[in-house]
Amino acid sequence: MEPTPFVGPDLTTPNPTRIYDYSLGGAHNVAADRTVGDAIIAATRNGRQVARANRDFMRRAVRHCLTDGVTQFLDLGSGIPSVGNVHEIAKAADPSSRVVYVDNEAVAVSQTRAVLAGVDRTAMVQADLRNAAAVLEAAETRGLIDFDRPVALMTVAVLHYLGHEEDVLAVLAPYHRLLAPGSYFVVSHATADGREEEAAAVAARFEATTHQIHYRSRTEVRELFGGFSLVDPGVVWTSEWRPDDDSDDDTPPSDSACWAGVGRLD
Numbered sequence: 001m002e003p004t005p006f007v008g009p010d011l012t013t014p015n016p017t018r019i020y021d022y023s024l025g026g027a028h029n030v031a032a033d034r035t036v037g038d039a040i041i042a043a044t045r046n047g048r049q050v051a052r053a054n055r056d057f058m059r060r061a062v063r064h065c066l067t068d069g070v071t072q073f074l075d076l077g078s079g080i081p082s083v084g085n086v087h088e089i090a091k092a093a094d095p096s097s098r099v100v101y102v103d104n105e106a107v108a109v110s111q112t113r114a115v116l117a118g119v120d121r122t123a124m125v126q127a128d129l130r131n132a133a134a135v136l137e138a139a140e141t142r143g144l145i146d147f148d149r150p151v152a153l154m155t156v157a158v159l160h161y162l163g164h165e166e167d168v169l170a171v172l173a174p175y176h177r178l179l180a181p182g183s184y185f186v187v188s189h190a191t192a193d194g195r196e197e198e199a200a201a202v203a204a205r206f207e208a209t210t211h212q213i214h215y216r217s218r219t220e221v222r223e224l225f226g227g228f229s230l231v232d233p234g235v236v237w238t239s240e241w242r243p244d245d246d247s248d249d250d251t252p253p254s255d256s257a258c259w260a261g262v263g264r265l266d
């Protein structure tokens, strides 16, 4: 019998998942990622701040859902584990919280599974979020998430990997349809608004990677919240979304380069 060829992660082509990990100071990246990561950081006014501001927004959004009693999280495009993962924030507030992570990148999946070993009521599903059936019918999702109760559906820094030819709302519809009243929809999304030149330079760097980046405007991001009531302050720069009282971040909000919002299903 022929040996099965080894299919591992491609470590020669830069990969945005690992580049994001590099921006956050993580260790799950290789030289090819760091070269493009440095070029992206250099092309951006406040380089590493983009990833940090996004991650901080995610933390605040998760806490907001928890304070409203939502303890189930379905995190699409969850990435490589880093400081302040959704399950850590959720379980610190309520140990019975349930978290299902979803990503289609091997490195994100294997690292997340390693981090989750022994952490109850958490799971990692390897799937493309466009394939909602694969996500929603996965044994892990069915076993952990009760859609009769409110769920926080997280799409943080992931929808900009869907092309402009794709109907993002149609991709999300099977998830949205399942959500019970009181559920949340959390979004952050890269934009070129007010930073067209810089955004074009960053997009050009992405060309060398496995994924392209597709910017959307504030209006387009707002439209993603169709049936949801936007929680104050609406769709704003990630760093402007309910900043912590003790925040000493004096970076111009637009340097966070992503729009962010949280919607609630009434």
Ligand SMILES: C[S@@+](CC[C@H](N)C(=O)[O-])C[C@H]1O[C@@H](n2cnc3c(N)ncnc32)[C@H](O)[C@@H]1O
Binding pocket: 016, 017, 020, 054, 055, 058, 076, 077, 078, 079, 080, 102, 103, 104, 105, 108, 127, 128, 129, 130, 155, 156, 157, 158, 161
């Ligand atoms: C920039 S990271 C964001 C990670 C995390 N959500 C955060 O904000 O810290 C984007 C992640 O989305 C994943 N991703 C991109 N397209 C995806 C798709 N179609 N289905 C599932 N995951 C996807 C990538 O593999 C990557 O891990």
